[in-house]
Amino acid sequence: MVIPNAMPEYTWSPTHYNNGADFVYSDAVTQPLFELLSLQSGERVVDMGCGTGELTLRLQKLTGEGGLVWGVDANESMVIICATGTFMLYELTLIYLQLEIAKKNGIETLFCCDLQKFVMPDKFREWTGTFDAVFTNSTLHWCKQDPHGPVKAAKSLLKPGGRFVGEFCGHMSALGIRGAFSQVLKRRGIEPADPWYFPLPADYAKAKSEGFEVEHISLNPRIVPLSGSIIGFLRAIFRIAMLKDMSDEEAEDVLQEVSKICEVDHRDERGTWYMMNVTVRFRAIARHTA
16 A cells, blocks of 8 residues: 655655665675564564665565565655555545556555654554564665654554664765765855764664664674766765755766766776765664553
8 A cells, every 4th residue: 555644855766776776775785684683474564764665575575474564765756666566545645646657566555754754644553563673774864854753653663572673874974975075066156965864873872762772783884886887876866865956967067076086986997886885783672661
């Protein structure tokens, strides 16, 4: 079921994202997170920030026929790509999703909302506090406006003893790329936007402590090879995040200029491009209420 309940802040391109930032759901990158999750057959799990559903499908396979998997994302276009097997459409905002479009990847229960302002749809209130796990990957760094919001959402979804397991970009992620954007934009008289929440583990542990026992939290730097040129990654992420108010022509000029600056440190002698992906990985258990 596709249930939109909030308009997205960013206009994402699922095609650009899947072509330029596909490493975020690759086996090599996500395996440690799945091991930390330790999902069991028959469990109920929410994928917080499901995007186009690649990892949601893996969760669905792990839980099996007796399990339940929900996908939640702030972006309507991502959810459209993710959805199929849709039996009913709820129009909770002015968004209208065509059923024939919403048939792609195989996730049965999805809805669209801002995780920072999560509200359980009335149709599913009975599921509040019944989930075994909340899973999130490469999403929470977009929640700068209210980093506590997704934590509160996870606490409301989980039953006592349930686990909140996730990974998102942390301190020093995209090192070099963000600095290049700052240089290029300031030369054009533009003050760079900083749309991300990139904390140190200790800072996020404090944000997360209310209602949870933090079992694991770590900072994980890794050099990630990109699919093709870095320009695809820049179009997928930075065009939306930092240049969303620019015309396509001006934005492309900025992206090309940033790409040239980054070539010195981000491209090897064989022509392969890389980026520094530094993540916060965590596992926290919902406390039993008194």
